[in-house]
Amino acid sequence: MKKLLIIGGVAGGASAAARARRLNEEAEIIMFERGEFVSFANCGLPYHISGEIPERSALILQTPASFKSRFNVDVRVQQEVIAIDKVAKTLLVKNLITGEQYSESYDALLLSPGAAPITPPIPGLNTPLTFSLRNIPDMDRILASVKQSRPRHVTVVGGGFIGLEMMESFHALNIEVTLLELSNQVMAPVDIEMANMLHSEILAKGIDLRLNTGLASVEQTSSGLSLFLSNGESLDTELLICAIGVKPETRLAVDAGLVIGELGGIIVDEMMRTSDADIYAVGDAVEEFDLLTGEKCLVPLAGPANRQGRIAANNIFGGSASYKKTQGTAICRVFDLAIASTGLSEKRLAKTEIPFDKVYLHGASHASYFPGAHPISLKLLFNTDNGKILGAQALGRDGVDKRIDVLAVAIRAGLTVYDLQEMELTYAPPYGSAKDLLNQAGFVATNSLKGETCLCHSADIDARDDSQVLLDVRNPGELLKAGSIAGAINIPLDQLRERLNELPRDREVLVFCQVGLRGHVAYRMLVNHGFKVRNLSGGFKTYQAVTA
Amino acid sequence: MKKLLIIGGVAGGASAAARARRLNEEAEIIMFERGEFVSFANCGLPYHISGEIPERSALILQTPASFKSRFNVDVRVQQEVIAIDKVAKTLLVKNLITGEQYSESYDALLLSPGAAPITPPIPGLNTPLTFSLRNIPDMDRILASVKQSRPRHVTVVGGGFIGLEMMESFHALNIEVTLLELSNQVMAPVDIEMANMLHSEILAKGIDLRLNTGLASVEQTSSGLSLFLSNGESLDTELLICAIGVKPETRLAVDAGLVIGELGGIIVDEMMRTSDADIYAVGDAVEEFDLLTGEKCLVPLAGPANRQGRIAANNIFGGSASYKKTQGTAICRVFDLAIASTGLSEKRLAKTEIPFDKVYLHGASHASYFPGAHPISLKLLFNTDNGKILGAQALGRDGVDKRIDVLAVAIRAGLTVYDLQEMELTYAPPYGSAKDLLNQAGFVATNSLKGETCLCHSADIDARDDSQVLLDVRNPGELLKAGSIAGAINIPLDQLRERLNELPRDREVLVFCQVGLRGHVAYRMLVNHGFKVRNLSGGFKTYQAVTA
Structure with missing residues (x-):
């Protein structure tokens, strides 16, 4: 390996460049980044908008100069690769400042182009007050717009990670926020009842959360934007953030004839090699395998991108590292x-x-x-x-x-x-x-x-019939405070042993408490006294979340 | 199983009682506790002394009444079991209030007697100003003494969990603290260099930490206590906490002829059964097996005790649960x-x-x-x-x-x-x-x-000879601030590639930075340029901790 070219200078590309140099002191390593910045903290962008990360400079982890001095990597920012010739093993590169084009040869090529915000075909969407957030210039534009127009109201479209973080950031700036989400929940990786608990928090903070609501069209007005929604309603706002998701950036790979998968990502093997033996790809642009189902998936997260960059560099320099599938671990702070x-x-x-x-x-x-x-x-x-x-x-x-x-x-x-x-x-x-x-x-x-408990879930409670009876073993004070499920008999757990005769022996008892623990004690007591019983997993708290 | 007797009503015993009742509604379950309290939060005691847990009542998790109403367990507090007759399968019990003695039969017996603070044979140790901390009455006595005598200075003997927590508690009460520790470190489960970092924190808080120092004898004086130390020094103090460790409470087990191990704990099999088929034992009083070495060990921690209580109850009621050895996971907050x-x-x-x-x-x-x-x-x-x-x-x-x-x-x-x-x-x-x-x-x-790095440790640095050279790749500003290791050459990492000629090619280079990361980059660079190199794991920060 004499010469490694890297396209994309953020998570995966930057990790690969540093690792490559540590593995090989002789190779020529050139990293192309069409933007102005390499190795910036993209996960931190929303928190600089909110002011929680006060210094913009904190987001810039490495510079072309620091990459050069530490890793002897030739970082070429504002230079866009416009074509890959995989037969000749050359790139066609355009210098975005001078407009000049030139060719650069490679022995190995690493693609780390990332994923781009999806811009849906919504009439009128593209306005000077419409933004997405992918990089530092995007962040700068949003901050400039906020500073200039001092919006009282912002609308965020999409309840994924970036949508939720932007919602929080604007709220921190004392700007009213509407969050539009086309599906019935935010934070798609979790199930609806867990999301419902989050919805409560979002509503409690005064966010105008609108689920099952898409954006149909946008009109610019003298005072901002009028949004026309999928449910026929409309909404005036002063700034619009589009955060409905990302899609792999594959134009270069497609044009070069690399194999693209059904999900739209670049196909790589577990060594992170594409369908061309000299071209590797990592990060948000590639398709991965799910650890548990074996199915293909897209995982636009920083952790996998960084680890894949390291693995690709190992393999480019003669190692045999493999990426061990993905399990999609994720976290988001919401208020x-x-x-x-x-x-x-x-x-x-x-x-x-x-x-x-x-x-x-x-x-x-x-x-x-x-x-x-x-x-x-x-x-x-x-x-x-x-x-x-x-x-x-x-x-x-x-x-x-x-x-x-x-x-x-x-x-x-x-x-x-x-x-x-x-x-x-x-x-x-x-x-x-x-x-x-x-x-x-x-x-x-x-x-x-092991059959030591028999659980039921909220759907079983709602589907119960006359052969079943619902038993709430919480204390009356808790019922007054939190409510209960209509039709439930209330016998507090600590009285249950003495009041078994109040329960019908010919019907199944569906028992619940607040979180499931006392329900389990009641379950065991009743089963041991010959009743047929099931205990509501997670108790009334889960029931409320499911039926919210 | 008709009748289960349990000796000891805290972690293991209380867990077993609750689990037993959930498994079997018919059995008679009696729990004996010689103290006044069952199921109290023993791990919380130091934090009530400091006032961080303001309410004493928060430490009492269950009462005899709550055990009775919820679990139909007959809890007999202030009743001490004074003998086990394992042939007749009876206990001799003494009511500590009335002095009356009576016999109680069992089908199965569970021992959860815990471990008692070790009181070393130190002349004069037993004074009205000397305390240990095991239970709520101990805590009450310490609080009463503090309230009455308003000590300005307290001495804690022993730098284990309880000793460290008591040190912190007295410090929170604005009382000066001397901590005596016989060995060269506090917090025995960790190695010396990790403990040294903790020593720095303890000293920074103004604690008079004396390592390698034991208590030789105690004399009561008009104003408090004079402590005579193993190093010949003496010390005046007003309150003395003895927290040098605990030993399994095995008197009942020994008297009953149950097998006791070399470490002084009750021997149990993985089902938590003692050498008598009808007697189980759990918690701080039993010997466990280490997960990794297979050796016997004592683990006086709450988590294992609770889980063992549950396992013993399962087995007593016909299950076949087994305790899966111990790995001794532990944590302590120190300031x-x-x-x-x-x-x-x-x-x-x-x-x-x-x-x-x-x-x-x-x-x-x-x-x-x-x-x-x-x-x-x-x-x-x-x-x-x-x-x-x-x-x-x-x-x-x-x-x-x-x-x-x-x-x-x-x-x-x-x-x-x-x-x-x-x-x-x-x-x-x-x-x-x-x-x-x-x-x-x-x-x-x-x-x-994989041989992609070759690490060295602080001992290797200190043992270096003329065939080796020491290279510090930090920036000069860092050296001014934090110091360096005598004899080290300083070449900042980002200049290293240009200054390789300053390094001798015939000597091994021992490289270090502040934490080890830049040292690794330097290592790779130097190796790839043909040098023989090792990198100091953890860098100068670890070196300082090791050599503190």
Whole structure:
């Protein structure tokens, strides 16, 4: 390997360039970036708009000069590669400042072009007040517009990571925000009931959240923009952020005849090599394989891009590193909450042949008697044949990242819910519980698999008939405060043993409490007294989230 | 099973009682506790002394009444079991209030007696101003003494969990604290260099920390206590906390002829059964097996006790649950820092046949460009034959629990440092980094195992000879601020490629930077230019900790 050319100078490309130089001191390494910046913190852009990251310079992690001095990499910013000749092994490059074009040869080529914001074909969308956010110039433009026009109201289209972060950023700037989301939930990787808990938080912060609502057309007015929505309503706003998703940047790859997959990403093998043996590709532009289903997927996240860049560099310089599929671990901060997930969601599992069940837990981030404990809601999905953990989602103020990280490793290692019972996690009152929420999730799922509990879910409650009776074992004070489910008998758990005669023995008892724990104690008591019973997993708190 | 008796009503006993009732509604369950309280939060006691947990009542998780109403368990507090007759299957019980003695029969017996503070044979130790902390009455006595005598100075003997927490609690009450520790470090589960970083924090808070110093004798004086130390010095203090460790409470078990192990704990099989088929034992009183070495150990921690109680109850009621050995995961908050560990330490590994190496990393708790990132120092120990993770220790303000939990699961699952490279952990700027510290630890250890880096450690630096040269690649400003190692040549990394001729080609270069990352870049550059090189793992920061 004499000469490595890299197209794209952010996460995957920058990682590959640094790794390549560490592996080989002799090779010529040139990195082309059509933008002005390389190796910037794209995940930090929304937080500079909000002011939470005060210094713009903090977002620029490396410069062409620093790459040159440290890694002897020739970084050519504002130079766009306009064609790949894979037979001649040359690139045609255009200098965007001078307009000059030139050719550059390679021995190996790495594509790290990323993914571009999707701009839907909405009439009138393209206005001077319409923005998307991909890079530092985009951020600068949004900040300039905010500074100049001082909008009182902004509309964000799309409830994914960037949409949610932009919503939060504008809210932090005391600007009213409408969030439009075409589907019935924000944060697509999680299931609807987990998203519903997030919707509550978003609404509580005063955001005008409109689900099941798309943008139909846009008209510029004297005072800003008029938005016409898919539901026939209209809305006046002063700034529009389009964040409905991204698509792989594949024009160069397509033109060069590289194989593109059904999802629109560049096809690579596990060594990150494209259909051309001398061309590698990494990051948001490539199709990956899902760890659990084996299906193709697109994962436009920073972590995989960085690791793939490193792997591609290894292989270009004679190594044999392979990318081990993806499980799509993700997290997003939304106001005071974190929402995170790893592995498969229920809606994705429902489309597979995998036999699965789910449990819900609502517990404290650390020992509840120690100050600062906050509730965490956890959904755990597992294989009912072998107990393997398939996916997890969590929401809360604190400790969500920790629980999902632990489960991400557990999924990666092929662990089961049985193993989860035994996990020895750090415990001291400020950090966890002697029986951590994750141990408890293992207990509940194991009980279910071993037949020591029989769980039901909200859909079962709503579909109940006259052969069943609904039992609420919470205390009357809790019912007054939080409400209950219509038709439920209320017998507080601590009175249940004495009041069994109030329950019909010829009907199945569907029992619930607030989060599922007392329901389980009641379940066991009733089963041991000969009743037929099921316990509502996650209790009334989950029921409320499901039926919100 | 008709009748289950439980001795000890805190973590293991209380967990077993609740689980037993959930499994069986008919059995008679009686729990004996010689103290006044059952199921109290013993890990919270120091934090009520400091006032951080304001309400004493928050520490009492269950009462005899709540156990009765919810679980139909007959809780007998202030009743001490004074003998077990394992042939007759009866207990002799003494009511500590009335003095009355009576016999109670059992079908199964569970011992959860816990461990008692060790009171060393120090002349004069037992004074009205000497305390240990095991339970709520101990806590009440300490609080009463503090309130009454308003000490200006307290001495804590022992730098383990309780000693450190008590040190912090008294400091929070604006009382001067001397901490005496017989060994050369506090927090025995971690290695000396990690403990040294904690010593710095302790000293910075104004604690009079005296390592390698034991308590030889105590004399009561008119104004308090005079302490005579092992080093010949003496010390006046007004209150003395003895926290040098705990030993299993085995008197009942010994008297009953149950088998006791070499470490002084009750011997149980993996079903938590003692040498008597009808007697089970759990918690701080039993000997466990280490997950990685298979050796016997004592693990007086709340998590294992709770899980063992559950397992014993399962087995008593016909199940076949087994306790899966222990890896000793632990964490302690010490002022603004958390220190945590899992698996084996270097000092324990040094006593085994396991071939191992170590890497040190110092990185940020989350993306360094996002506000609130704090440094984490991580030590990772791994098997050099197969890459398996053997142990980890970490120290920092934030995110320490998360990293150690992830590594605890990785160890439990038998994962390797290679796997660590691939871990897909949650990443958004407030929570982590695109290449998390754990991924980086995987990179460094993998590089080492694959020969892509050759690491050295502080001992190698100190043992260097004329055939070697020491190279500091930090910037001169860093050296001015933090110092360097005597005799090191300083060539900043970004100038190194141009100044290679300043380095001797006939000597091995021992290179270092502040934390090890730039040292690695320098290492690769130098190796690729034909030098013989090693890079100091963890850089100057680790060197300082080792040589503190």
